Amino acid sequence: MNAALEQIKQEIISGAEEVKSSKEAYEFRKKFLDGKTGKIGLLMREMKNIPPEQRADYGKGVNELKEWAMGIISELDIKMKSKELLERYEAEKIDISLPAEKSEQGNLHPITLIRNQLIDIFAGMGFEIFDGPEIETDYYNFTALNTPQDHPARDMQDTFYLSPEFLLRTQTSAGQIHVMENKKPPIKILSPGKVFRSDDDATHSPMFTQMEGLVVDKGITLCDLQGMLDVFVKKIYGENTKTRLRPSYFPFTEPSVEVDCSCFECGGKGCKLCKGTGWIEILGAGVVNDKVLENCGVDPNEYSGFAFGIGIERTAMLKYGINNIKLLFESDLRVLKQLND
Numbered sequence: 001m002n003a004a005l006e007q008i009k010q011e012i013i014s015g016a017e018e019v020k021s022s023k024e025a026y027e028f029r030k031k032f033l034d035g036k037t038g039k040i041g042l043l044m045r046e047m048k049n050i051p052p053e054q055r056a057d058y059g060k061g062v063n064e065l066k067e068w069a070m071g072i073i074s075e076l077d078i079k080m081k082s083k084e085l086l087e088r089y090e091a092e093k094i095d096i097s098l099p100a101e102k103s104e105q106g107n108l109h110p111i112t113l114i115r116n117q118l119i120d121i122f123a124g125m126g127f128e129i130f131d132g133p134e135i136e137t138d139y140y141n142f143t144a145l146n147t148p149q150d151h152p153a154r155d156m157q158d159t160f161y162l163s164p165e166f167l168l169r170t171q172t173s174a175g176q177i178h179v180m181e182n183k184k185p186p187i188k189i190l191s192p193g194k195v196f197r198s199d200d201d202a203t204h205s206p207m208f209t210q211m212e213g214l215v216v217d218k219g220i221t222l223c224d225l226q227g228m229l230d231v232f233v234k235k236i237y238g239e240n241t242k243t244r245l246r247p248s249y250f251p252f253t254e255p256s257v258e259v260d261c262s263c264f265e266c267g268g269k270g271c272k273l274c275k276g277t278g279w280i281e282i283l284g285a286g287v288v289n290d291k292v293l294e295n296c297g298v299d300p301n302e303y304s305g306f307a308f309g310i311g312i313e314r315t316a317m318l319k320y321g322i323n324n325i326k327l328l329f330e331s332d333l334r335v336l337k338q339l340n341d
Contacts, residue, residue, distance in 0.1 A: 005065050008032070008039055012069055022080040029073045033066070040066050107336055110316040111209055111328060115192055118211055118310065121235045125228065127190040127213065132175035134194055137165055140174040145252040146291045160196050160206075168196035172212035173252060176288075176307060179214065180296035185303045186217040192312070205325050209312040214288070216298065216305030222255065222287055225306040229259055233282070236315070237264040244279065253286025253307055273318075280318060283310045 012032060019025050035041045043062045050058045108116070119129065142154055152158060153170060160168040175191035191212040200206055215224070226245060233241040241264050245257040260281050263274035270276040285308035290300035313325055320338075322328065327335050 025077040114316045130189045130191045136169040144177040144295045147251045172210045176214040211310045220304045233261045254289045256286035
């Protein structure tokens, strides 16, 4: 018995010198002290095979070996953990006398820059922000906006339908219906957000950002619209920028206009950006159609209003000289680093 205990003791002494990490110390502890498979644990399980008159001495010897082994292995574990902690400190040590690593400053995305600028401009004119849902019903996206059933915009090749009733909104104009249904005039809201259309080329994307503006009150006219747009283009494109209105057609406004601004690149003289005309088309607008007001429970004999829709990507492309809308979605740092207001 004594020879067996001495042999295990020597194994622990010699084995402890080979342990190089806390993980190896853990495995070393299991090898000798595990209750089921450890060598000392197996000695305790042999108690039943020892003659009764020798069991007391046997148990005493095994317990003394166990206490000694626990002390040795515990010290070994503490030693290994301290060693590893020192190695970690050494690896993570920072020389504060070294010059700091240069970190680049990030830029806001061009779409975010323009969106924030537009919100600041119109908020300064008293507009409130309304966030509408991106999934709309056919009623809010088309019917309530006086869009005929046979209008091309309703076709599947132009609109992403989720079901016969639900679709991804094609315009933030749907937001004006929600507002007029739930709020009595006077109304002055701005509704920015993503819209979706089945369109894809250098100047169009299946998903883009639009900003709808709506004003409804007594005595609102087309002159109020132009006055507001004059302020807008001066703030976004420069004090010398002017606006002009051209007749157009939208189902939800009557009269409807396309809005141009004088070319901020050449001052209206004619250049590549404005294709020699001196003018750049920037948005669509008009006086809110009486049928749209009636659909929302607003009396067109008492109230009138105007609405306008701005394409934020188009505004960004014009302002920053971007010739392909896809550059706004590719997160190319070579492009984004050039755009920093």
